[in-house]
Amino acid sequence: MIEFLDIHTHKTATKTGITSIQSLSLTNDIFLAMPKKKPISIGLHPWYATIDKLELQMKYLTVLAKQENVKLIGECGLDKLNGERIENQILILERQIEVAEELNKPIILHCVKAFDELIAIKDRLKVKVPMIIHGFNKSEELGKQLVVKGFHLSFGSAVLKENFGAAKLIEELDNFYLETDDSETTIEEIYHAVAELKKCSVDQLKALIFANWKKLKLV
Ligand SMILES: [Zn+2]
Numbered sequence: 001m002i003e004f005l006d007i008h009t010h011k012t013a014t015k016t017g018i019t020s021i022q023s024l025s026l027t028n029d030i031f032l033a034m035p036k037k038k039p040i041s042i043g044l045h046p047w048y049a050t051i052d053k054l055e056l057q058m059k060y061l062t063v064l065a066k067q068e069n070v071k072l073i074g075e076c077g078l079d080k081l082n083g084e085r086i087e088n089q090i091l092i093l094e095r096q097i098e099v100a101e102e103l104n105k106p107i108i109l110h111c112v113k114a115f116d117e118l119i120a121i122k123d124r125l126k127v128k129v130p131m132i133i134h135g136f137n138k139s140e141e142l143g144k145q146l147v148v149k150g151f152h153l154s155f156g157s158a159v160l161k162e163n164f165g166a167a168k169l170i171e172e173l174d175n176f177y178l179e180t181d182d183s184e185t186t187i188e189e190i191y192h193a194v195a196e197l198k199k200c201s202v203d204q205l206k207a208l209i210f211a212n213w214k215k216l217k218l219v
Helices: 029-033 051-064 086-103 115-125 140-148 167-172 187-198 202-215
Strands: 004-009 018-025 040-043 070-079 107-112 131-133 152-155 176-178
Touching (some): 004 187, 018 070, 040 051, 070 086, 086 107, 086 115, 115 140, 140 167, 176 202, 187 202
Parallel strands (some): 004 018, 107 131, 152 176
16 A cells, blocks of 8 residues: 655654654754664754854765665755844755755755745756755745746645645646644645545545655655
């Protein structure tokens, strides 16, 4: 049976039937106990990454990201409401993109109120590895723009909300991922809501998303 894929969670997987990619930030000491087998993503979260610790943390990232179970680099990204000033966040993100490109691993991105900057970075660096924007909960229009620019989108618990702006986009889109992030909503609930939007069965949705995941050459 095809499993649910939770492409971005901060929790440790406990249930069977779910492939989840736990996201760990090297800005705390979690890497000392980094899992060696379970699929994970590692990066410097924009809320906690600082310029003064960047060189040291990049040293760790460069080495640890090579581990086979590190499927994605991140979450990393830009956030205008938290963390370092945006110029510094851009520097920190660009360094992580370099690592992802070198290892040919996709990037999982956090982006708050900085989509123009994010698009500019992708254009300027001509990033070749897939860039997945996690927790997308903005408008259909912005979502379409990002897809046209070559970004991949991942949707989380926001899909359950009445006023979820990108519902129409999900209806039309086939290349996307689903996630729980740090929410209490289960991945099953999110799949059910999205299957309803797409007027397909949960099994069909599982197959679709696993096919997308395979296209990223990760399994
Ligand atoms: Zn997250």
